[in-house]
Each structure stands twice: as structure tokens, then as C-alpha cells.
Amino acid sequence: MTELPKLLLHADALLHARWVLPMHEVGKVLEHQIIAITNGCIVDMGPRVELLGRYMAGYEYFLDHHVVMPGFINAHGHSPMTLLRGYADDMPLRPWLEQKIWPAETRWLSESYVAAGTRLAVAEMLLSGTTTFTDMYFHSEVVGSVADECGIRAQLASPVFDFPTAWTGSADEGIAKAERLHDQYSGHPRIGVAFGPHAPYTVSDAPLRKIAMHSEELDIGIHMHLHENAQEISEGKQLYGLRPLRRLKQLDLLSPRLQCVHMTHLLDDEIQLLKDTGAHVIHCPASNLKLASGICRVADLQAHGVNVALGTNGSASNNALDMLAELRLAALLAKGSSNDASVVPAAQALAMATLNGARALGIDNKVGSIEPGKQADLIAIDLEHPRTQPVYDPCSTLTYSAAASQISHVWVDGQALVVNHQLTRMDLAQVLEEARRWGAGIAAGA
Numbered sequence: 256m257t258e259l260p261k262l263l264l265h266a267d268a269l270l271h272a273r274w275v276l277p278m279h280e281v282g283k284v285l286e287h288q289i290i291a292i293t294n295g296c297i298v299d300m301g302p303r304v305e306l307l308g309r310y311m312a313g314y315e316y317f318l319d320h321h322v323v324m325p326g327f328i329n330a331h332g333h334s335p336m337t338l339l340r341g342y343a344d345d346m347p348l349r350p351w352l353e354q355k356i357w358p359a360e361t362r363w364l365s366e367s368y369v370a371a372g373t374r375l376a377v378a379e380m381l382l383s384g385t386t387t388f389t390d391m392y393f394h395s396e397v398v399g400s401v402a403d404e405c406g407i408r409a410q411l412a413s414p415v416f417d418f419p420t421a422w423t424g425s426a427d428e429g430i431a432k433a434e435r436l437h438d439q440y441s442g443h444p445r446i447g448v449a450f451g452p453h454a455p456y457t458v459s460d461a462p463l464r465k466i467a468m469h470s471e472e473l474d475i476g477i478h479m480h481l482h483e484n485a486q487e488i489s490e491g492k493q494l495y496g497l498r499p500l501r502r503l504k505q506l507d508l509l510s511p512r513l514q515c516v517h518m519t520h521l522l523d524d525e526i527q528l529l530k531d532t533g534a535h536v537i538h539c540p541a542s543n544l545k546l547a548s549g550i551c552r553v554a555d556l557q558a559h560g561v562n563v564a565l566g567t568n569g570s571a572s573n574n575a576l577d578m579l580a581e582l583r584l585a586a587l588l589a590k591g592s593s594n595d596a597s598v599v600p601a602a603q604a605l606a607m608a609t610l611n612g613a614r615a616l617g618i619d620n621k622v623g624s625i626e627p628g629k630q631a632d633l634i635a636i637d638l639e640h641p642r643t644q645p646v647y648d649p650c651s652t653l654t655y656s657a658a659a660s661q662i663s664h665v666w667v668d669g670q671a672l673v674v675n676h677q678l679t680r681m682d683l684a685q686v687l688e689e690a691r692r693w694g695a696g697i698a699a700g701a
Contacts, residue, residue: 263310263311264310265311266293266299267293267294268292268312268316268631268666269291269310270289270315270323270633270635271318272289272290272321272322272323273287273319274288274649275288275290275322275323275625276325276625277300278610281602282602285302287302287303288300288301288323289301289303289310290323291306291310292631295444295669296627296628296669297625297629298627300626300627316635321638322635322636322649322653323633324605324625325610325613325623325624326384326385326386326387326609326667327579327609327634328385328386328387328388328578328609328613329387329567329576329578330537330564330565330615331389331391331516332389332391332567332568333390333392333568333571334372334376334377334390334398335369335373335376335392335394335398336356336372336569337569337570337690338363338693339356339570339697340571341574342571343359343571344545347484347546348483348484348547348548351546356571359697363696364393369392369398370397371689372693373402374405374681374686374689375687375689375690376570377401377402378405378678378683378686380407381673382659382665382676383577383659384578384579384634384665385576385578386622386632386633387407387409387410387612387622388409389478389514390402390412391451391478393420393422394422395411395413395414395448395451399436399446402445403443403445406667407667407672408668410449410476410616411446411447412449412450412478412514413448413449413451415430415450415451415458416429417457417459417462426461426462433450434469437475450466450470450475450476452479455479455491455499455503456490460506463508467506467507468507477508477512478537479515481500482518482519482520482521482525483519483548484517484546485520485549487499488520500529501525504528504532509529509532509534510533513534513535514534514616515536517537517538517543518536518538518556519548520549521552521555526552530559530561535563535564535614536551536556538565539573540565540581540588546572550592552592553585553588553589553598554592554593554598554599557599562614563607563611565611578608578659580659581608582604582608585604601650601651601653602654610623630669631668632666632668636657636662636663637662637663638652638657640657642656643656643661663676
């Protein structure tokens with residue numbers, strides 16, 4: 256009797272990968288895999304010998320020298336500040352803000368400025384493997400619109416300040432704008448909203464209590480600069496009689512919804528407090544070093560079970576949005592500051608840039624690892640390069656040797672946004688020309 260042919264399953268795309276880092280098991284490496292994507296989701300993954308011939312696909316990507324892994328999650332940044340890259344370097348944090356950055360923003364801030372800076376940031380992030388980013392900046396609705404247009408995933412941390420800014424007149428207005436933004440993007444597949452109280456020294460108790468209450472009611476995150484440097488901590492003790500983290504505990508802000516950005520100069524009991532409350536830490540090593548703000552105790556936080564993710568901060572204080580460079584620096588800095596070469600091993604640094612970031616943003620049910628049912632936010636890194644040969648351990652090779660320029664493909668929600676190092680939905684020449692025009696104007700008016 257003649258055997259009937261098996262029916263082929265349909266997939267929108269098949270990725271044939273030399274190596275896969277699924278990330279739900281830190282350090283696990285799979286070889287010669289096929290990943291099937293349909294309707295933006297990962298529907299299947301398995302050895303090539305088992306899945307070959309099972310699927311009929313619209314697109315197939317043969318990634319014979321590549322690692323495929325979840326896209327990077329840049330858990331903290333200020334995207335439009337790409338237009339101030341290099342504008343004010345080699346200065347401490349507060350003079351940098353008060354004497355250079357805030358005056359420049361007061362003069363130049365507009366919706367067109369925000370749109371141009373965000374487009375430049377998104378182009379840079381996509382080309383360096385970031386598929387999700389958090390943004391804390393004025394005109395959050397413009398950042399969201401650009402992110403939507405470009406196909407990237409984003410969390411909009413709508414900023415709140417006590418004092419008038421170029422965008423809001425008060426903390427209450429900032430809170431109201433965040434709530435309207437949340438309504439606008441409710442149900443959006445790629446864009447979420449969080450409250451973005453700027454810092455303990457720019458937001459007083461009453462607005463923070465209000466944010467804590469509304470965050471719980473709406474079940475959305477709170478994204479805040481916290482323990483960024485020693486000055487912030489000493490001022491907090493003078494004004495409130497408490498270190499900033501303890502003050503936030505009194506105001507009911509510490510919870511799994513809180514994303515604590517920077518977290519330098521931590522005491523042992525503060526690390527335990529973070530563990531007990533489930534708050535997340537967003538580590539920004541390059542920016543913290545460049546502004547001489549301090550060093551986050553990443554190894555101690557991880558030893559206590561605190562979730563630590565990674566962010567670049569803005570381009571005005573990094574000065575890049577390169578998450579591969581950031582995770583390498585995080586690993587090296589942790590080793591050097593703790594005098595222990597074994598802390599933050601390569602695989603853990605990669606997890607900080609992927610699944611840990613998804614946990615911090617509350618989207619780990621969607622992204623951050625390669626598993627059937629999750630969204631296909633993936634990147635491919637070509638290791639066929641002198642700086643990444645030979646390959647003994649792909650995790651170590653990526654963390655300590657690879658460059659962002661080796662990232663050849665990027666998918667978000669299954670959509671190919673970078674193919675063979677080229678953006679598919681953005682006109683890079685136009686983005687760069689727009690950035691040059693803004694840079695020339697800012698330089699002439701400085």
C-alpha cells in the first residue's frame with residue numbers, strides 16, 4: 256500500500272540557526288535548530304534533522320554561522336537625547352544636567368526635535384540588536400508614534416516633575432498625561448506605558464503617593480532614577496531624614512512594579528529591601544562610569560535574588576545605545592569591583608540584557624526568551640568574523656568578543672526589521688540627514 260505524503264505545516268518564516276540561545280535556561284546552547292514563526296509568534300523550535308521538511312514557509316533564513324537569541328531589551332534610556340550626543344561630556348551629573356542639558360532642552364525641545372532624535376535612536380538600536388526599549392522623555396506620545404511607525408517594541412515612562420518643564424507645568428499634569436497615554440496605548444501589541452517620576456530630588460511626597468496608588472489601580476510600572484549618585488543620597492537624608500530607597504518604602508512605591516534605575520551606593524539592608532519587595536534594578540554601567548556616579552553592586556544584588564536588567568541611559572551620557580557593549584561592560588565591571596572573576600558570568604550578562612529586562616518591564620510572558628507561544632523578537636549575530644573565531648562557547652564569544660556590527664538580522668513580532676545589516680522600514684540616509692540638520696542648528700545656537 257502506497258504511503259500518503261505528510262501534509263506540510265505553514266509558517267510565515269523559518270530560521271535555520273547554527274546556534275540558539277533560548278535564555279529561559281541561562282547558559283543553555285542549542286545547535287543546528289529551526290525556529291518557525293507564524294503571525295508574529297514562535298510556533299515551533301527543534302533540531303534541524305527533526306523539523307526539516309515539516310514546514311512550508313514564506314521566507315527562510317539560512318543562518319549557518321549565526322547565533323539566534325532573543326532581542327536585547329534596553330530597559331532605560333532617553334531616546335531623543337541622541338541629538339545631544341557629545342554635547343556635554345566630562346562633567347559630573349548635576350552640573351551636566353543643570354548647566355548644559357536642561358538649558359539646551361529648554362531652548363530646543365519640540366515635537367519635531369523629539370521625533371528626529373527618536374528616529375535616530377531607533378535606527379541605532381535596531382542595527383545593534385535592541386528589539387525593546389524603555390524611554391523616559393518629554394512628548395512621550397511622539398516617542399510612541401515613532402516607535403509604532405518603526406515596528407520596535409517600547410515602554411513609555413511618561414515623565415513627572417514637581418516643577419514646570421517644557422512639557423508639563425506640574426507633577427499632577429505629568430501624572431494626568433501618563434494616564435491619558437496609558438488609555439491611548441491600552442491593548443497595543445508592542446507599546447506599553449509606565450509612570451516616570453524623574454528622581455527623588457525632583458518629585459515630592461504627595462505626587463509619589465499618588466503615583467503609587469494609580470500604578471496599583473492601573474497595574475502599570477513605575478520607572479525612576481534612584482540612588483544615581485552620592486549627592487542624591489546625602490540630599491535625601493538632609494531633606495527627608497531618610498535615604499531615598501527608605502523614603503520610597505514609606506511612600507508605598509516599593510513593589511514588583513518599580514523599576515529602579517542606577518542604584519549605586521547601596522547598603523546591605525537596602526539590597527535586602529529590594530529583594531523583599533520584588534523591585535527591579537536597571538543597571539546602566541557606561542553612563543554611571545562616565546558621570547562618575549558610582550557603581551551598582553550587581554553581584555550582591557544577584558546573590559540576593561534581585562532581578563537586575565540593563566539600560567544604556569541616553570546618548571548624551573553613554574554615548575551610545577549599544578547593548579552588546581553594555582552587557583560586556585556590566586560583566587567586567589562586576590568582576591573588577593568585587594575582586595571576583597566568577598561573578599556575572601557571560602551567560603548571566605546575556606540574561607540581564609534579555610529575559611531580566613523583560614521581567615523588569617512586566618512583559619516576560621511575551622518576550623525575553625525563545626519559547627513556543629512567545630512573540631518572535633529575535634536577533635541573529637554572525638560569528639564568521641576574525642574577532643569571534645574560534646567558537647568554544649557562544650555565550651562567552653558574544654559577551655567578550657562580538658561587536659554590534661556583527662548583528663545581521665532583527666525581528667520584532669516576527670517582522671524582519673533588519674536583514675543583512677540593512678533596515679527594512681526606515682530610510683537611514685534620511686534619518687542621518689535629519690540628525691545632521693539638528694546638530695548643526697544646536698551647535699550654531701549653543
